[in-house]
Amino acid sequence: MLAGRILVVGGGTAGWMTAAALAHKLAGTPARIVLVESAEIGTVGVGEATIPHIRHFNATLGIDEADFLAATRGTYKLGIEFVDWGRKGDSYIHPFAEFGAPIGGVPFHQQWCAARGEAGPFEAYSLPIQAARRGRFRRPDGDPYNYAYQFDAGLYAKFLRGYSEARGVVRREGKVIDVARDGESGFVRSVTLEGGEVLEADLFVDCSGFRGLLIEQALHAGYEEWTHWLPCDRAIALPCANVGPIAPLTRATAQDAGWTWRIPLQHRTGNGHVYASGFTSDEEALRTLLGAIAAPPMADPNRLRFVAGKRRRQWVGNVVAIGLSSGFLEPLESTSIHLIQLAIGRLLDLFPTRDWDPLDAAEFNRLMALEYERVRDFLILHYHCTERDDSEFWRHCRTMRLPDSLAYKLALFRERGVVVQYREGTFLEPSWLAVYLGQPVTPRRCDPRAGGAGAAAAMAAMRAGIAATAEAMPAHEAALGMPA
Helix, strand or coil, X not given: CECCEEEEECCHHHHHHHHHXXXXXXXXXXXXXXXXXXXXXXXXXXXXXXXXXXXXXXXXXXXXXXHHHHHHCCEEECEEEEECCCCCCCEEEXXXXXXXXXXXXXXXXXXXXXXXXXXXXXXXXXHHHHHHHCCECCCCCCCCECCEEECCXXXXXXXXXXXXXXXXXXXXXXXXXXXXXXXXXXXXXXXXXXXXXXXXXXXXXXXXXXXXXXXXXXXXXXEEECCCCCCCCEEEEEEECXXXXXXXXXXXXXXXXXXXXXXXXXXXXXXXXXXXXXXXXXXXXXHHHHHHCCCXXXXXXXXXXXCCEEECCCXXXXXXXXXXXXXXXXXHHCCHHHHHHHHHHHHHHCCCECCCCHHHXXXXXXXXXXXXXXXXXXXXXXXXXXXXXXXXXXXXXXXXXXXXXXXXXXXXXXXXXXXXXXXXXXXXXXXXXXXXXHCCCCCXXXXXXXXXXXXXXXXXXXXXXXXXXXXXXXXXXXXXXXXX
């Protein structure tokens, strides 16, 4: 029999995504789901950009896209634009799609590399990039591309709360002030709220944020810190009004000691500055952000501190950590909500019975560690593959020693243009190509089959077809049903 009494500790995006998914997947079972949160404890609420996997999450729950976008004031997202990363003045977009198509059985990027600059920019072979550059959007209809969303994370949590409560999830208001454990097994037995109410459960899901109320404070899971590779440890979030057309993309602009984000929603633009406190002051970081936003601020700055890394174990005993309680990787590639979604999926795949087989927790921890490490490597790639030496921060990043897993991937691409393949991991070959060639990392040798007869003509036809298709798409606002 499954663990029937489930207590989610903490709300926000992680808590309500977890509650909604469990309520949907465990419908018709004896499972009873309770979520406890305190209105006095704020949520981070700055994770407004996503990657395409969120569409599957919403669809699985039966959520209508139009209803979702209206409730969260969301917009469409075709990719992430990176400005000033490889060199100042450069710009490239990481899209949710392949680049080009194989020619003569040779991978497209090998054909492009063999052309040595005569085939135009690499981004000319990506339909979503060309659409994003034009401020246009259309849902794919046979076209080989994907899309994600940009939305208000606080409104998404509110939307999912309504969804969850309509399916039987019970919300309790209050702060957790005590955690009781079983003396024999070490499992968490109950939590006590500030008002004295005791909540017992079989399974506890820790969505308490950076505090890790259960997974760390009670069970001491340990933390694996990665700041030697990802030195950014602070962020400031600051919304402002929209100015000009709403772009169907997120923008990340490299700064002297980190980077600033710009995320356009229907009703405002989310802005922020992720930075390394070892390379700049908080005051200077705020000045940098204020200089990067397109309109006066609509709220006071929201300041955050974090340590890049992950819990050494994200499932301990009968506690599973999801969201910030499990670890944190900065939002450079919009993976925060995706890692929540992954953890929920793994929990459902390995959902415990009352026998509590320790192999369930071991496999969950193995899979989540792998996901975190592969996202980590992809983020490090952005910082390391740069020609910038105009600040101490960038000199540190370009010369730091890499994890062996990333050093191998990078060496193989630099030598032969080969992208290391793996079955499990968020970012696949097109994503690595976007960053490699966007920053730019140029392979020393290409596939010897590349550059054959007809390759140049085939690439020219691709470029023209993609440009024409992108030009024919409607404006992003029109696709959202917003007034022109």
